[in-house]
Amino acid sequence: MGRKRLQEPADGRPTVHTVAARAGVSIASASRVLNGIGGSPETIRKVRAAAAEVGYVPNAIARSLQSQRTGLVALAVEDIGNPVYVEMMRAIEAVVASSGRQLLVHATGGRIDNETALLRRLANRYVDGMIVSPIRVTDDHLTALVDSPVPVVVVGQLGADAAVDNVRTDSRHGVALAVDHLVASGRRRIGFVNGPLDTVPGAARDAGFRAAQARHDIPLDEDLIEVGDFQYVAGRAATERLLARADPDALVCANDLIAVGALHALLAAGRQVPQDVALVGMDDTELARMMFPQLSSVSLGSAERGHRAAELLLQRIADPTLPPRREQVPPSLAIRASSGTPLPAPRPAGPPTTHPSSEGVTA
Amino acid sequence: MGRKRLQEPADGRPTVHTVAARAGVSIASASRVLNGIGGSPETIRKVRAAAAEVGYVPNAIARSLQSQRTGLVALAVEDIGNPVYVEMMRAIEAVVASSGRQLLVHATGGRIDNETALLRRLANRYVDGMIVSPIRVTDDHLTALVDSPVPVVVVGQLGADAAVDNVRTDSRHGVALAVDHLVASGRRRIGFVNGPLDTVPGAARDAGFRAAQARHDIPLDEDLIEVGDFQYVAGRAATERLLARADPDALVCANDLIAVGALHALLAAGRQVPQDVALVGMDDTELARMMFPQLSSVSLGSAERGHRAAELLLQRIADPTLPPRREQVPPSLAIRASSGTPLPAPRPAGPPTTHPSSEGVTA
DNA sequence: CAGACTCCCGGAAACGTTTACAGCTATCGG
């Protein structure tokens, strides 16, 4: 009796040993019954009873150590306050749930160390896989991604040849869609409110805007370009600065949060939207439809990207030997009240300020 | 040699055994070096080298099984799309990070089974503790909360005597603040757009509205009360229904998402805010300040509640024998442009529709 | 009625880590 294993841990919580002892069977039998595989009726009864009496609840950590899986998948994004990530998350969640797993989200808050720390911690087996959408990518970061012990899928641009599953869009082209639309509506003094240039999306959108202007032979006026943060407050402030020194007849914003800030700044400055200034956001989140007037916005297919990323991840979890793959989702433009009705209206349209329809016209 | 432990698991990933063998030391020494405790200079060198060569990365699951902690804390909320939870999350994150842990968020989507499933899964040791903010509470739920293997703190109303740490606010009183303010501004036909009555907050706010009306001797007009969902689209639809049958001069909304929907519906119907209809939201999220005009809103102290909940949780993790505690955060009212300037303006105010200040006057 | 087959059970190994313990060597004080 002396060297017998301690049945009740100091912690007081029952283990499978506790219920096995109480039921008078071996831990193997207890485990089998608790997992619903085999066992004679009598054994089943005894084990179930014992488990109920002591309030047994299995230790998932121990189970995972044995089974080498946790049933959890993580998503790491910059900022959950941005509705675009919420939409992405919902799409991912749907796919992940269908595989019987649960999704956990972590907001990195753009603290890059935080993100790598998370990678190192979570990826070390706490989760079966991970989806990351970094807006800044360092080398340190990249190696952490590549030799993660657990499958990782990246949403967003990444160094060309990184050996990681990757779902991206073409936000340069997205900006071009917006500019084309505004030019076609007769706008010429098109302003651009961007996010930080040292982020991957910020840089891409800047390049896209300049290229589009050039393609339309519009001379570039740096006064019409302003940079802030990918946030509402910064977008509003940036727009105020821009309006103080220039007089745009249209504004392209690098995301919807910025666009909402711009709308606020415009209205506060007494400009009418879209009569005086046409406004186009980006990401096409619910936020764009919540505004009055509703905002035109370039969809970068966040939900679609999330969906694809989740599927890539599940496939890689199922077969880790798969070669790294890359998928691309094309942008599209949803035209709504904030940038006026398309010039030759194909169908009878009411006045733009009354009951704008929930559905944008997709270009 | 026959019964020697397998050094390279089928998986191919190196374990502490791999590096120990490669360094020519015992696993104990290897583990010590890797954890930075002790070891002769020579041993340290050899182990470090071996670890680097094979690309060793420790298995966090195994470590947790041994140490009985994971360094993770989870937050489970209804809907991350609602900015109120984002604010709460940020506050929680700050506290949790200061304890060296990381925060994971799960959106239950209101699927009650999902929430209990999450509780049972995560709480079974995957995380060191958990904060839950349920909007519907069933018995099943409650028992899952009470006998969770891991500390749990609930944010929101809960059955009076549940033995769980709990942080709440008084949203009945919050609604009263809104009504008082509107009545004081001379409004009499006050409408109310609420969320589902079978949710805890929905029921509380309904009771609060009725009580406040009664206190002001305003006869209750059921036509002025409408119920939808705690979402933008539902709020807009509910407001449209309400406007179709009644003519309010003010509207109280059960949260900011609903309030934004209401604003959209009002503007689309040609009503001026606040001239024709004064509007007050609830939760005082960033969304309220993003609108034009900015929305008055009843703050339920979400950030503060999150902060308190996180501290309660950390304390309970440190000492699980603590008796269950309950804390209460009082509501307050932020008055902004959507409900007009307070009648006797204490300081010179510009016209309400120009550049509304970012700061509301707190009642 | 013997052999084959099925079903159930318990012992023990395994997942990968940390750590208590004991043994060893080298150093130091007297």
Next chain:
DNA sequence: CCGATAGCTGTAAACGTTTCCGGGAGTCTG
């Protein structure tokens, strides 16, 4: 020069679970 002490080291147990394997009992078949 000897005993105490400090610092390293390796063996083995532990965390709580699942699962392989061999043995025993019962049933079916020829």
